[in-house]
Amino acid sequence: MKPREVYLAADPVNAEIAKDVLAGHGIAAHVRNQYLWGGMGDLPANVYPSVWVDDEVDFAAAKALIRRFERGALAHGRPWQCPNCGENLDAQFEQCWNCQAVRPDST
Structure with missing residues (x-):
């Protein structure tokens, strides 16, 4: 069980929505860097929140769902x-x- 990043969000709200989309399809995930986003401008450029699947076995299915989510197909x-x-x-x-x-x- 190795976590893998599946989505780099524009802000913490979109990260939480993406995580909830995955959870709604039975894929365990979590958000990283959601609290660092508030320091944008004072911290290094890569402080965007990201969504990670808890188990790399779910990575391919999660990426497919995220692509559909980004296109609005869900x-x-x-x-x-x-x-x-x-x-x-x-x-x-x-x-x-x-x-x-x-x-x-x-x-």
Whole structure:
């Protein structure tokens, strides 16, 4: 189990979103350098947050998901209603924020 970097984000928010996309697809990941980003300008240039998969076995699948995430291909074109709790959600969500149920057509 060797962690590998799969995504270099523009900011901590995008890093967390990318990590959550991976988690939603069953891939364990974590964010590095999210706190260093605040020192931008005072620290060396490479202080952007990055997402790392916890196990290199997941690297290829994670890279494919990240590519789809960057292209916006993971977002569906229409709002949806959670079949588990009935919450109305915007099109970009693949998981219900209320009960964490996965969008039925997200795979």
